[in-house]
Amino acid sequence: MxxxxxxxxxxxxxxxxxxxxxxxxxxxxxxxxxxxxxxxxxxxxxxxxxxxxxxxxxxxxxxxxxxxxxxxxxxxxxxxxxxxxxxxxxSYMYQKDLLLPWKRVIDNTALPLIIKGDSIKEARKKIIPYLALFGLEGFEYKYPAQLSGGMRQRAALLRTYMFSxxxxxxxxxxxxxxxxxxxxxxxxxxxxxxxxxxxxxxxxxxxxxxxxxxxxxxxxxxxxxxxxxxxxxxxxxxxxxxxxxxxxxxxxxxxxxxxxx
Amino acid sequence: MRKKWGNIGNKTIPFIFLAAILVFWQLIVDRGIIARYILPSPVDVILVGMKILPEIKVHLYTTLQEALTGLMVAIVFSLLLAMLMDNFSLIQKAVQPLLIVSQTIPTMVLAPLFAMWFGFGLLPKIMVVILVCFFPLVVSLLEGLNSLDPDFLNLMKSMKANRWQMFYLAKFPSALPNFFSGLKIAATYSIIGAVIGEWMGGKAGLGVYMTRVRQSFALDKVFATILIIVFLSLVLFKIIELIQFLLMPWRRAINK
Structure with a gap:
């Protein structure tokens, strides 16, 4: 039964x-x-x-x-x-954006890839196709402190997504x-x-x-x-x-x- | 009124103040109010300083060598200890009080002991330098390592980061500002430490030279040596500021 x-x-x-x-x-x-x-x-x-x-x-x-x-x-x-x-x-995204202030947006979003063992070069290459969808084009080489709150959340979301x-x-x-x-x-x-x-x-x-x-x-x-x-x-x-x-x-x-x- | 002083700027005020003191000092000596062999005038000190520069060079190199070697060793050891203390709370609990107590022991007392134990070569001087530099470095590093928002570590944990990745990707860079403030203090201490070590005897070094000229009552040379020590410390300080500037580009981006 x-x-x-x-x-x-x-x-x-x-x-x-x-x-x-x-x-x-x-x-x-x-x-x-x-x-x-x-x-x-x-x-x-x-x-x-x-x-x-x-x-x-x-x-x-x-x-x-x-x-x-x-x-x-x-x-x-x-x-x-x-x-x-x-x-x-x-994939987990916190309330705070938790972007590392010393990393550029592209490297911040690549964090999960780097943790998995990708080199910085490889990781950046994988990020680039997603920049437009997440509205971060043109901001990839900025530091988090140079972004507005909304842009920072976009970056945090892309990082979350990259954990795939x-x-x-x-x-x-x-x-x-x-x-x-x-x-x-x-x-x-x-x-x-x-x-x-x-x-x-x-x-x-x-x-x-x-x-x-x-x-x-x-x-x-x-x-x-x-x-x-x-x-x-x-x-x-x-x-x-x-x-x-x-x-x-x-x-x-x-x-x-x-x-x- | 207050606004007027504010406009002059923070850099010019100390210079004006210093110039006033120097002029006052020069006048006292020139008028004979204080005898020249007791207090040489600023102009005397600078002239003598230029004159002794060739003979003092070898002493300067020795002191610099001791100070820099000691500083490097202190950096390595403080980094290791800070990492250990940060990772194992038992070590932190055991070492922290000792670290603080160790700071109450005056360097002046230890220097002659080191001379007795390690002779009159470079080693005892380097030991004094390590000792004076170690504390500010460890304390600033520990503070820096603890300054990171724990949610950063949780986030990295959720991404399956291992301990080493958490350290070099998040913890260590976040400790850099604190580390550099400690390093600036340690760098100025390192020159003084080396000089104190040299007072106990040796072949060369600014401290050795200072003892010699003091014993022959050449006070103008003593003052000139002090000036050189101050200058050396300032240069070291500035070099570290430059390294910090180069290593932390995100700070510049924020200030823009």
Whole structure:
């Protein structure tokens, strides 16, 4: 009976092509529970957002998936394989751009290639074809301090992409940007995500950003974080910027707003 | 009023001040208020300095050789120790207090001991230089290695970087500004250290020369030697600033 159930489950997973599954994450920090029984999944080429109040432990969830923080309880599986606590299975971008100030943009974005053992020359060669897509053409030999906040995030995103895992974790990448730059970057991110075909797991506490970008949203509670609700966003793609003013958009926004409070 | 002084610029004010002191000093000696054999005038010092330059050359080279050798050895050792302390907290805990206590021992006391243990050659002088340079270098390096945002290391960890890659790609470059401030201090100390070492005796060196001319009461030559030591330290300081300028191009790009 159990065996049959497992087989059915296995085929079900295959059918909808689940890239990443997080099961029953539970975590404590200095004796305080910060995450409680959080489970979710990410399908191939899907854009999924975790939304929750600031400091509810969203970043910790990412650190657990990336294998940087030891996991108290729970499981991570990628393409059906157990990857709990394994490092280097996902591309991970932090809230801070974390560009090394002494490296030019091209060498900063080449960092994952250099860590893998490429020479600087080889690594640079591999970066060049992507500069245009990421809007960094003409800036490749600048130092990070010479770039604007938006450009720095673009560089950080290209670096994340160059790690070339098909699962990408983005932790509030636009959190530090002004509203106008932010809105432009969101639009641009959708374009890029469409072209590079990646499965994206996104963190934000901005409801509008979450709805605009995502296929599905997991609403998390305050600390300790639990999944309160899963919301599927059925807005058509490609999404124009104006969609944020549509009635359907506002209905979803209202729903999530209530769910959060 | 305040604005007016601000406009003169930070570089001219100390020069004017120094010039005033020198003129005052010159006048005191010229008027005979203080006897020349007790305090030679600035002009005397410069004239004597030019005169003794050929005979002092060999001493200058010796001191420079001791100072630079000591500095190099101190750099290598401080780098090794800082790396060890940074990687193993046990070593850090064990060594840090000793390092600080070691700084309370006056160099003047150790120099004669080194002379007794290692003779009158170059070695005891180099040892003094290493000792005085070591501390500022280790402290600045440790501070620099700790200054990196730990998220940088987490990021590199998520990219499967090994410890050595994290060190040379992120930690070491981030420690460079601190390292260079320590190095500038160490470089000026190195000349003084070598001179103190030479006071205990030896064949050549600015300290040896200084002891000799002091014993023959040629105070103008003592002053001229001091001037040369100051000049040497300043040159070393500037050379290190230049190396820093060349090694850290991103700093220049930011200032543009």
């Amino acid at each position: 159990l065996r049959r159930l497992l087989i059915i489950l296995f085929y079900w997973e295959r059918r909808i092509n689940i890239k990443l599954r997080v099961s029953n994450f539970t975590q404590q920090y200095e004796g305080m529970p910060i995450i409680e029984d959080v489970s979710f999944y990410l399908q191939e080429d899907e854009f999924v957002t975790l939304i929750g109040p600031s400091g509810c432990g969203k970043s910790t969830i990412f650190n657990m998936i990336a294998g940087i923080v030891p996991i108290d309880e729970g499981k991570v599986s990628i393409d059906g394989e157990d990857c709990t606590g394994k490092i280097g299975q996902v 895992k098909d699962i990408v974790l983005l932790d509030e990448p636009f959190g530090g940007l002004d509203a106008i730059t932010r809105s432009k970057m969101q639009y641009w991110l959708l374009e890029v995500a469409d072209q590079v075909r990646a499965s994206v797991l996104f963190i934000t506490h901005d409801i509008e950003e979450a709805i605009y970008l995502s296929d599905r949203i997991y609403v998390l509670t305050e600390r300790p974080a639990r999944v309160r609700e899963e919301v599927a966003i059925s807005l058509p793609r490609p999404r124009a910027r104006e969609i944020v003013t549509s009635a359907q958009f506002n209905r979803i926004k209202k729903h999530i707003l209530f769910s959060l409070s």
